[in-house]
Amino acid sequence: MLPDQQFLRIPGPTPIPPSVQHAMNLPMIGHRDQETKDLLHSIKPKLKPVFGTNQEVLMIAGSGTAGLESAVVNAVQPGDEVLVIVTGAFGDRFAQICTEHQIATHRYDVKWGEAAEPEEIEKYLKSHPHIKAVFATLCETSTGVLNPVKELARVIRQHSDALFIVDGVSGVSGADVKMDEWEIDILITGSQKAMMLPPGLTFAAVSERAWKVIENNSRPSFYFDLAKYRDQLDNDSTPFTPALSLLFGLNQVLELMEQEGLEAVYSRHRQMMNMTRAAFKALDIPLLTSDESASPTVTAIKPDDFDPDALRKVLKKEFNLTVAGGQKHLKGSIFRIGHMGYCSPADILQTIGIIEVALNKIGKPAELGSGTRAAQEIMLSGGS
Amino acid sequence: MLPDQQFLRIPGPTPIPPSVQHAMNLPMIGHRDQETKDLLHSIKPKLKPVFGTNQEVLMIAGSGTAGLESAVVNAVQPGDEVLVIVTGAFGDRFAQICTEHQIATHRYDVKWGEAAEPEEIEKYLKSHPHIKAVFATLCETSTGVLNPVKELARVIRQHSDALFIVDGVSGVSGADVKMDEWEIDILITGSQKAMMLPPGLTFAAVSERAWKVIENNSRPSFYFDLAKYRDQLDNDSTPFTPALSLLFGLNQVLELMEQEGLEAVYSRHRQMMNMTRAAFKALDIPLLTSDESASPTVTAIKPDDFDPDALRKVLKKEFNLTVAGGQKHLKGSIFRIGHMGYCSPADILQTIGIIEVALNKIGKPAELGSGTRAAQEIMLSGGS
Structure with missing residues (x-):
């Protein structure tokens, strides 16, 4: 086996583009110097389309969970009633964070591998009129489900005044999400998934409606006080020492996304999803999720x-x-x-090709080349 | 298409392992300081097995052609008669270098795509008794031919006193070569092929017999004077400023080779050759060379x-x-x-998979997955 070669096909951390790795190797700069201001000034406008928002996207040094907790502590207060839609391990985490903060947490549990149904949430909200916030997961990393966030947003807005807070950690920048148009109130993501960066940076975008709620909250956290991040970012700065190497990398990531075009980025992800699913169907190995609820960023297989x-x-x-x-x-x-x-689709071809060989090695008869062929057919037809 | 992704499957330059890239980023050191002596001291013993020699392997800052010219100018003098076995573009280059140095150059031209036949060289040497050196190419990069260097060495030693000088540029460290055992007199290679480094470093190993000839030569080159490199390397030094970053990388390359084991390195290359050839045979697309004369490092396809x-x-x-x-x-x-x-074999699967799709894109009907399957079968059987 070739040493020093790794094919990393887990749902994050993900491989880093060479030019991003290169950018992260730049020498340190003073975090209160003009260079840092220039860097943040360059990043800000490029981040907005990735979130589908005109709001500034806040950057916090921390992992994705730090972003989730910051949403909770800013948008709701102890004693508030909230609904957490749990479709897997990361919905469950949102519920845990709420519970630890003494929030009156209602869970809406969906069978793992299935997506939340907007009609069910509509019914729930009608029978629970005091819900102040609804939490959902865009892509449930643990099952490969993409929840219908656009439709969830619609029913929440129609049937309640609750804020809609979305964990976009393994979705944003791989799946199309339009925060403003869909009326999401807080959208969180992390750096180590479709954002092509190492872990250590989390992002939060906040709607006008949500800012009004946040400003009236007591904010029990010093570090997670989103208003501090907003106020500083307006001056191209940060309230606390920023993760500078990750910001160097982020600036280059956003250049790459602009170069490819966001629609092409989403289309590439859908194609990789379709290739992966077609391959396992051809190999007659069951998938955990239905085509309708499948995520463009991660696929779960249930042999x-x-x-x-x-x-x-x-x-x-x-x-x-x-x-x-x-x-x-x-x-x-x-x-x-x-x-x-x-x-890339070429990387998925390689992944499928290796898996076909490995299946035979563990004694599972799998027709060599058959999953590959199904994936190649999607590449040829441009299916996304 | 994913920006910033490149699959480099040309016969050099080749991709650099991440740990080697990392090593090359180390800060500069003084080329006459102890750190450089320590580096050369660490490299020297690890280079010998790659060349199959107990001689020190000399390192010259320059491309592969610099190595070829250094062999010529050290081992032969203007007016000497030499035989150059030309099986492709790089054999031709050896002949050009000899000619430019006013050496009486006999060419033995073999049809491109075929290997040299030792019996023919034997005949040639018998009818040309004044040949002072025979030049050959281990792997002819332009055709993907691996010449039978071991057998060539045998007939040369049996039927003449000529030095045997081998261009190992795209062969050494991908193909097994035993300089001492086979009695090769000078073996050259470059850094940017199977050595997993960027271009810029060339290597020369010289037999005792060849040193005796070199010491009696007038040496018309200042920079390519191999004796200077030998004398300095004995003291863990170099006659001229060494390409330090490449040496940092080389030290790590040799660590990786030790980690994998040289036999495993050669076996991996043979497996990749077999996979590539099996795939094109399955796709019914002709190969330029026969199985017997195929190189483990590069395959030429002649549609x-x-x-x-x-x-x-x-x-x-x-x-x-x-x-x-x-x-x-x-x-x-x-x-x-x-x-x-x-x-790696996994990279060859990917290469074949992509080529199958691309063939259909250019209107060549190729059964998707069929070449991949043939390559996978070799991976499964461990064929090398």
Whole structure:
């Protein structure tokens, strides 16, 4: 096996483009110097279209969970009633954060592998008129489900005054999301997924409606006080020391996205999803989610006649290919392929090709080349 | 198309392993300081097995051609008679260098795509008793031929006193070569092929027999005077400023080779060759060379019903995949895939998968997945 080669196909962290890695190697600068102001000034306008918003997108040094907690502590207060739509491990995390902050947390649990149904949420909101915020996950990383956030936003706005707060961590910049048009109130993401950066940076965009609520809140956190980030960012600055290397990288990531074009970025992700799904269908290996609720950034496979962890072991040991296992109760019954960020249809061909060989190695008869062919057909037809 | 992604499958320069790239980013050191001595001291013993020699391997800042010229100017003098075995563009270059140095140059031309036959060279040497040196190419990059250097060395030693000088540029460290055991007198290579480094460094290993000849020569070159390199290297130094970043990288390259094991490195290259050849056979697209004379580092394909340059154009434009075209009279009639250095069987799967799609794009009907399957079968059987 070739040393020093890694094929990283987990749903984050994801591979870093060489020019981004290069940018992150730039020498440190003073975080209160003009260079940092210039850097933030350059980043700000380029971030907005990625979130589909005219609001400034706030940048916080921290992992995605820091972004989720900042949304919770800014938008709701202890004792407030909230609804958390739980479609997997990361919906569950949102609920845990709310509970730890003494928020009156209603959970709406959906079977893992399925998407939330807007009609059900509509019914729930009608019977619970005091809900102050609804939390949902755009792409549920643990199952590969893309929730219908646009439709959820519509029913929430129609049937309540609740803020709609969305965890976009493994979705934003891989899946099209239009925060302003869809009327999402807070949209969070992390750097290490479709944003093509290492972990360590989280993003929050906040609607006018949400700012009004936030300004009337007591804000129990010093570090997560979003208004501080907004006020400083208006002056091209940050309230606390920013993660400068990640910002160097972010500026280059946004250049690459502009170069490719955001619509092309989304189309590439849909094509990679379609290739991955077509390959496993051709190999007659079941997928966890339906086509309708499938995410363009991660695909979960639920084999019925082999052990996914045995496959993962061979992939890692013999081919340097890392795919993810299942989380919580799906541990041992699924595996997950990340296809987001710095990942191309050609990389998916390679992933499928390796998996076909590895399946035969673990004694699962899989027709060599058949999944590859199904994926190639989608490349040829330009299917996205 | 994903920006900032390049699949470089030409027969050099080749991709650089991340840990080597990282090593090359180390800060500069003084080239006469102890750090440089320590670096050369660390490199020296690790280079010998790659060349299959107990001689010190000399390092010269320059491209592969600098190495070839240094062999010529050190080992032969104006007026000497030499034989150059020309199996392609790089054999031709050796002949050109000899001619420019007023050496009486006999060419033994072999049809491009075929290997030299030791029996023919034996006959030639018997009828030309004054030949002082025979020049040959280990891997002829322009055709993907691996010449039978071991057998050539045997007939040369049996039937003449000529020095045997081998251009190992796209062969050494991808193909097994045993300089001492086979009795090669001078073996040259470059950094940018199977050595996994950027261009800019060339290597020369010299036998005891060759040193005796060199010491009696007038040496018309100042920079290429190999004895200077030998004398300085004995003291862990260099006669002129060394290409330090490349040496930082080289030290790491040699670590990676030790980690993988040289036999495993050669076996990986043979497997990649077998995968590539099996794929094109399955696709019914002719190869330029026979199985017997095929190189483990580069494969030339000679299609009979499509334009290779049309294919190359689509590969580059739509998939960021670069393969090489033909040189000299093979321009426009072949394309060449490099599979050496930092390249794995999984990378060959990807290359084949992309080519299958691209063939259909240029209107060449190729059964999707069929070449991939043939390559996968070799991965499964461990064929090398």
